[in-house]
Amino acid sequence: MRLAGRYRITERLGEGGGGTVWRAVDELLHRDVAVKQVRAPSGLSHTERAEYHARAIHEARAAGRLSHPSIVMVHDVVMHGDEPWIVMDLVPGRSLDKVIREDGPLPERRVAEIGLSVLDALQAAHARGILHRDVKPANVLIGPDGRALLTDFGIAVPAGRHREGWADLAGSPGYMAPERLRGEPEGPASDLWSLAATLYTAVEGEPPFHRSIAAAIAAAVLLHDPRPMVRASPRFAQLLLAMLDKDPARRPAPQVVRRVLEELAAGPEEPGERPRARLGRLLLGGALVLATGVAAGLGAWRLTSSDPPADAAGRFTAIPEPCRSLTRLQIQELLGTRADSDKETAGCRWIERVSGENRTLIVRYRIPSASVRAAAAELAAQRAAHPAGSCSDRPGLADEAFVCDAPDPASRTATGTTVVFRTSNLIVHVAYGRDGDRAITPGDRSVAIRAAELIRAGLG
Incomplete structure (x- = not known):
């Protein structure tokens, strides 16, 4: 099949909702090209179909005026069998x-x-x-x-x-x-x-x-x-x-x-x-x-930079809304099922009760000062308050972060992991806990750390 007397169709390259793309040979310039056969949506009246084709031609010609290394060049638009066909560069790959x-x-x-x-x-x-x-x-x-x-x-x-x-x-x-x-x-x-x-x-x-x-x-x-x-x-x-x-x-x-x-x-x-x-x-x-x-x-x-000078003013002037720290889908991912939020002072709690383990996730925010140095000092004090060997640093999570294998007392659960991190002058506590076996598992740590990562991503 030839289009406009010069484009000889050789093989089909692909098909989508908007039409079919073919490989063709431009017999005038002796080169391979790609040709898109524009397909109008089904169910159109004759008038709507004509309008669709007219717009496709107009807009393809407008796109043909674009010349850029990251744009596949449009060379021509021809009519064949009452349908527009758009001739473009053939890009291997x-x-x-x-x-x-x-x-x-x-x-x-x-x-x-x-x-x-x-x-x-x-x-x-x-x-x-x-x-x-x-x-x-x-x-x-x-x-x-x-x-x-x-x-x-x-x-x-x-x-x-x-x-x-x-x-x-x-x-x-x-x-x-x-x-x-x-x-x-x-x-x-x-x-x-x-x-x-x-x-x-x-x-x-x-x-x-x-x-x-x-x-x-x-x-x-x-x-x-x-x-x-x-x-x-x-x-x-x-x-x-x-x-x-x-x-x-x-x-x-x-x-x-x-x-x-x-x-x-x-x-x-x-x-x-x-x-x-x-x-x-x-x-x-x-x-x-x-x-x-x-x-x-x-x-x-x-x-912004996550490592400003230690005496710089922090970028947080107000505590974010804790119960909006995580989306419903994220909570479902973390706890395995849907859980309603329960707002607390400067924090939020989610509890699932389907499994019988009362899996609980708590998020709390604190801005100790407008100063980054003051926030860093408070984080260091919190780190030192935990028993030796119970916590480990978590580099890459935020400006500073550590993970402790201990349940948060506020969670009222038997087993848990707490992640504490600082971004600028904001200190964030993320605690995951559950009832049952008191032995902390890698899965417990994974839930707490993943929750902290999601919150950190949202904070920016």
Whole structure:
């Protein structure tokens, strides 16, 4: 089959909700190209179908004006069999979703590199007033040299234009920003939300709102928190959760996203180990404070140095809301079932009573002073108050942290582990306890430490 008398179709490369991609030979220029056969949604009237095709042609031509090393170039749009076909560069390699499916989750450093390339592409498109509207792993191509390119601007739209009805629902629900699903106006922040969902999938191995059917996915995007991240470092998790905020006004700005990704991409990576972001690295330009409503609901997240001068003023002026330290899904992950929160003075308690062990998690905050030095001194005093040999340091968790194999008296449980850490001038106590055998197990320590990691990630 030939298109427009010059593009000879040779083989099918892939298929998705928006159409089928074919390999073809441009017989005029004697080169291989990729051609996307645009498929209109089913159930459209003749008029709606014609409108869909007209928009696809218009928007593909708009995307054809984009020229950037991280964007798959659109060369032509032709009509064949009453359907538009979009002619693009043929990029050898695999799509990101295929890489994840075949190789598993990617190292965090590599995901950050991919994120920077896609961010470059999006900012180039946004500068021309074009939204991509379908950023997802299937539309990120990884070339043989490792370079990541963004493709398929087939449902792209000029920024500020609002589509209605069937046209607004084009795309994959797990990677569509909440405002799109709500039928609200979208903007560059919508593409960045989709980028965050894509990077989340790359580092965790599954999407943030994975469900079995499309309707459940859309409901999760609108109503639920992302699944807890278990492979990402606290720094990366903090960034992605902020980008996935359901309110576009609270998402971090592109320049902030870029700075964090640059730091993560330049970070150390030990063979065979999960990369850990360097929590103490000072971002370019100094401390950045952004108001967000991240999934943990802690209000303010901060991208700042975790190792300021000892006599510096701390960054916390008020105690965070303890019962919003952890999401419902995180509590379910930690305790094995749902548990209601019970607010206490400067703290919060969750208890599950299904297992018969009364598994209990307690979180408490304290700001002893506006001074970092004073907070560090108090943490040292608390460390010294425990019997010798009962506690061990936990480097990398926060500015300072230690773990003690002893139940918190307030938990009223027989067995438990307590984690105490300091971030700036805030001291955080995380205690996990249970009834039953008094012998502390690695699982007890794991629950307490994991809870502390999640809280630290939310605090920023």
